[in-house]
Amino acid sequence: MFEGQMRQGAAAAKRKTVDIERGLFLVRYASSDDTRHPPTVRISFEERSGPDTALIIHPDARDAILSEPGTALAVRAASPAKLLVEVMPTGMDGSTAATVKVEALNPGAMPETTIAADGHLDAGPLAGGAIRLRAHVAGIGDVIAAINEWVAGPSAPSRIEGLAIDWPDMPAGLDLRYAVRSRNADATRLAPIGSFVGT
Numbered sequence: 001m002f003e004g005q006m007r008q009g010a011a012a013a014k015r016k017t018v019d020i021e022r023g024l025f026l027v028r029y030a031s032s033d034d035t036r037h038p039p040t041v042r043i044s045f046e047e048r049s050g051p052d053t054a055l056i057i058h059p060d061a062r063d064a065i066l067s068e069p070g071t072a073l074a075v076r077a078a079s080p081a082k083l084l085v086e087v088m089p090t091g092m093d094g095s096t097a098a099t100v101k102v103e104a105l106n107p108g109a110m111p112e113t114t115i116a117a118d119g120h121l122d123a124g125p126l127a128g129g130a131i132r133l134r135a136h137v138a139g140i141g142d143v144i145a146a147i148n149e150w151v152a153g154p155s156a157p158s159r160i161e162g163l164a165i166d167w168p169d170m171p172a173g174l175d176l177r178y179a180v181r182s183r184n185a186d187a188t189r190l191a192p193i194g195s196f197v198g199t
Contacts (some may be wrong), residue, residue, distance in 0.1 A: 013088040013094045017046060020083050024105045025075040026171065027083070029066040033097035041066040041071060041100055042086040052078035066100075075102075103171050135163040136198065162198020 032038035044065045045053050055064040056074035064073055075083060087096045135151040137143050138159040145151045152158040165178060170193060180197050181187040188197045 013086050015087075015124070016085045018083040018085060018102055019080065020075065020102065021080050022077055025077070025083075026034075026072055026101075026103045026105055026174075027054055027066070027075055027085075028045060028072040028101045028103065028174075030099040030101050030173070031069050031070050032095065034095040037090045037094055038068050039087050039089050039094060039096050039098050040068075042077070042088060044084045044086070046082040046084050048082060053081045055127070069098075074105075086089075102171070105171075131165065131167045133163055133165055135194075136161045136196075160198075162196055164196045165193055167193055 002054045027043050029041050037127050043055060043066070045055075054076045055062050056076060058073075061073075066073065085102075085173050089096050089102070130146060132147075133145045133151060135145070137152045138161055140152070140158060143151050151163075152160055163180065164177070165166065167176070171178065176193045177190040178193075178197065179187045179190050181199070191197045
């Protein structure tokens with residue numbers, strides 16, 4: 001894990017190059033000294049980095065810019081690359097004091113998936129910190145799904161009455177919370193990882 005702190009108060013942008021290996025990484029804007037007008041963080045690759053690199057941003061985002069602490073993006077590199085982290089002040093005398101963390105996400109092995117005799121999906125033991133979803137499906141009961149697996153549908157559509165997310169090796173310092181909302185009801189309260197939310 002790389003953790004960089006850029007702590008100079010001048011108005012000019014501050015740049016740092018981070019060497020990354022082949023893999024998948026989370027780039028997280030952890031904190032800023034200026035809580036009212038935090039600087040923005042732009043992430044890019046140096047031009048020498050190969051074409052087999054990608055920045056994975058939110059579908060609504062246009063650029064790889066982290067606007068405030070708590071925002072993040074993912075980086076995929078098929079070979080070693082150089083990541084450029086640029087901290088830019090938001091005003092004339094704005095701060096460039098920011099803490100940005102680059103954390104490797106280990107792939108782990110995908111859990112083996114089987115259908116039990118009673119028809120319930122059994123994703124088996126979690127391996128390598130894989131994320132899995134536990135859902136309570138109307139008329140079926142509890143169903144466990146690994147990444148890229150359906151809980152209910154399209155071949156067997158059913159009402160999902162609640163869910164929980166399990167991530168045994170979630171990176172330290174990451175605070176994942178979730179809620180559910182049904183068509184005719186308000187959203188539930190945000191719940192921490194591992195908690196069941198629903199009806």
